Amino acid sequence: MGTLRQHLIRLLGKAPMDLCDLAAALGIREAEAAEHLQHVTRTLRSQGRTLKVVPAHCRQCGHAFTKRTRFTRPGRCPRCRSNRIEGAKYFIATQRR
Ligand SMILES: [Zn+2]
Numbered sequence: 132m133g134t135l136r137q138h139l140i141r142l143l144g145k146a147p148m149d150l151c152d153l154a155a156a157l158g159i160r161e162a163e164a165a166e167h168l169q170h171v172t173r174t175l176r177s178q179g180r181t182l183k184v185v186p187a188h189c190r191q192c193g194h195a196f197t198k199r200t201r202f203t204r205p206g207r208c209p210r211c212r213s214n215r216i217e218g219a220k221y222f223i224a225t226q227r228r
Contacts, residue, residue, distance in 0.1 A: 135159075136174065139167055140223065147185055147220035150204060165202035168221060175223065183222050190215040 135157060142148060142156055153164040172182045187196040187205050191213035196205050204218045 136167055136171055139164075139171055140175070143171070143182065143221055143223045147183075147222040149218035149220045150202070151218060153221075161204070168202045180223060183224050185220040185222075187219040188217050189213055190217050 139153065139157060142153065148156070150161045150164050150168075153168075154161045157164060157167075159167075168182070175182055187199060188194060189208035189211060191208060192211040194208050194210040196216075196219070199205060199219065202219075202221075205216050207214050208216065
């Protein structure tokens with residue numbers, strides 16, 4: 132799966148993408164994309180880079196899931212109970228240290 136993760140890293144270096152975008156781009160399921168992201172986070176960290184996250188938010192009331200650390204889509208808004216959740220987007224900052 133090395134090449135798939137390299138592809139994933141290239142995609143995230145270009146534009147912020149959510150799980151749905153990534154799954155479609157890589158031809159895998161969202162749950163698999165989430166697992167790959169988990170690994171990619173570690174790979175990036177060992178390279179001194181970080182995976183940035185634009186938190187998921189509720190389309191109904193705007194509640195942001197800022198404390199969420201797992202790579203899965205929240206099912207329901209804790210504030211208004213809506214299930215119209217915009218998934219978190221992931222990207223890799225390109226600046227060099
Ligand atoms: Zn809400």
